[in-house]
Amino acid sequence: KMATRIEAENLDFIHRELRAGRPVVLILSHLANWELFAHILPKYIGYVRNSTIYQRLGNRFIDEHVRRVRGRAGVEMFDRKEGFDKAIKLLRDGGAIGILSDQHAGDHGLWAPFFGRLASTSPLPALLAKRTRAALVGVAIYTDGRARWRIVISPALENNEESVGSLSAKTNQVIEQQIRRAPEDWFWVHNRWKTPRPNFLLARYKRGVYLPPDLSAQNLKPFRILIRSSNWLGDAVMSVPAVRAIKNGRRDTYITVAAPAKIASMWKLVSEVDAIIPLTGNSLVAAARSLRRQSSFDAAILFPNSLRVALESWLSGIPRRVGYRGHSRSWLLNQIIPEPRRPGPLEHQSSRYLHIAHDCGAETSNIEHRTPNIATASIHQRSTIDHSPIRIGLSPGAEYGPAKRWLPERFGEAAAAVTARSPVQWILLGKKNDARIGEQIATALGESCVNRIGQTTLEQLIDELRQCRLLLTNDTGTMHLAALLGVPTVAIFGSTEPRLTGPLGDRHIVLRHHVECSPCFLRKCPIDFRCMKAVSVQEVADAVMSILQQ
Structure with a gap:
């Protein structure tokens, strides 16, 4: 009954690989009625074992229902938490496995461009393809009228000595093409570009960042960070190593420094700073208004400990606000830098700022106190x-x-x-x-x-x-x-x-x-x-x- 309401294009892209004895990893995305994949794909490629990797749902009753419905047509279900040995064996035996690959992959993901912005991407399809020499084939389902759908298969990705990073980036490109064909069908409710907590700077991620050779960091949509400078010239200078660490924390960072007008020009000496907002006067509302006039920020890092500074970023509507607990302001921050529990040896004030950068995910062990390139x-x-x-x-x-x-x-x-x-x-x-x-x-x-x-x-x-x-x-x-x-x-x-x-x-x-x-x-x-x-x-x-x- 379902088959009468579904049409498929380019099934030969899958048949060609399977009949050549090559396993297939299907790149799936949350388009239209994606649950139909589990019911209809075994009808098309039932001559090999069909499977999928899934993550248990929080509600055990709904989880049991979904697994039962998906498995009714003969799809084998592999729980992510149980490892991937069974999935690898199935592929080595010539089977096919479908993986929904368009969601935020969290701290275990590889950061690759998705619609021009870095997103945590699951490397699982690429890893399985590398381990088993499987073909990577994109499969999408689209609404094609009332209670009618169309499945479209893309050609297999080239997998000749490609790295996991390269294949993961190409996986994102396949999904981009699928979504562009019918953006109204994609599950936009999911936040694909989540800001990680606490490490939204990506320098210490295990899998790191991958950019295709034809894409530079300047072509990415920037991750905008507002840094609220200290009000004193000396303190501002001592925070420069932390600003440099933050800039180097991810390749798409665009740093804007908000500083009192009297010291704003000092920040022109720091090449890692992309823009400066001079704050004039003593009005809190005026400062917040100056910040709101800028392009929306993804995060604010607050070097001063004052309540006033936290109010500025809160009133500006910046979603992530980072700083020490400070003076009666913890309710205004949503990422609080922990203070050392025990008193230790004296640390330079610059180290206190570097702790903030480190807690956000920057690499701070190799910081050098270098000076601007000036002709002295x-x-x-x-x-x-x-x-x-x-x-x-x-x-x-x-x-x-x-x-x-x-x-x-x-x-x-x-x-x-x-x-x-x-x-x-x-x-x-x-x-x-x-x-x-x-x-x-x-x-x-x-x-x-x-x-x-x-x-x-x-x-x-x-x-x-x-x-x-x-x-x-x-x-x-x-x-x-x-x-x-x-x-x-x-x-x-x-x-x-x-x-x-x-x-x-x-x-x-x-x-x-x-x-x-x-x-x-x-x-x-x-x-x-x-x-x-x-x-x-x-x-x-x-x-x-x-x-x-x-």
Whole structure:
């Protein structure tokens, strides 16, 4: 009775393989009334054993019914959880096996393009074909009128020394062609492009990602990630290694960084960032509106721990929101990064950001603190060749508070000591709040100093640092910016801890005397400033000279 309502096209594509003694793996998809396959295919190819691999349904009564109906026509049923030995034996005996191959394959899948977007794809058809030298044949069923259907068979895929990845990608292409013929027949209710939890970055997946040779990552529909930057310049720089790990986590990633306008230009130095959203003003609603105006994001990674930042992404409607539990905001996140259960050795702040990237699936064990490809070498070489003074940056301020600032008179004395030993031009850098300190140092240094404090935008500060041979500094955002640019630093620490917030890279000298009350992390010293006073002018001058002589 069913056979009178079903027509089949190109059955010879299957008969040709089976009669040649070659087993067949049928690539099936959830099109139209796909359950008819189990009833009608044995009528067409009943001269060999017919089978299918299935996954048990959650409701045992429905599961028993489906298995009973499918098996009524002689289809053998193999449970995925019981392994594939029986399926392999059936194929080696010359049989045929049908596999529904158009659903999300979860963490065990291979990521391959499906309609131009990476999707977790079951490698099972390809694996069985490789193990048994079976032919891979696409079979689709379409609605062909009221209570009428048409089965269409595609030619067998070429399987000459193809990899599992290549065959899986071709399987997706076959299913794409099936769906394009009658998109209204496909089971669109299923989310074929699920965002994995927690590893939506794909670097550590066992089967990895496969792109056909004729398709580049730029041709894929991007997986859009919003990264909410830290609000402080130094913290933002320390998160750069994590941003690079996230970018390398999957080949289709498009990274947008949302950052306060005052530090947004720093992100232009990071080539892995594709777009930047400067956030102006203090309005939460305005920030959320700025994010909503962008193309829809697949995930948001929040580096700051504040409630405000979580509200921004929640109000923007971003489906996956990732971050530490933070301050009263766990209800706004749907992927919370676990905090270490036990206190351990001090970790650099950059490691805390890398934990976020790792929890999302990025590979973080091989992270290098590399610097942008900028033309600074020629400037340094020119200073040596034409004997012009060497430019050295000096950042005597610290926005966090006076507890982080070395004594201004000692900065002046150290700079003068260096100038006496080498032709140097000092460039004073900082914000308007540091103007009084800058004037004091500039007066002490005279003509060997150019005072740029309070006169530079962030872009101009970057340009100034690029021309410097090194930077003498407190623990500041400018210190971290110089490290990002590849400029060596001599950094003076007192109330803070260099193991937590020291400059990234190996071209820096950190000067710090550990006294009984440090690190206190206070903005103002309540006693006698002993941690900073312990750092002498001589050791600072010697540290600067050691870098100049390299």
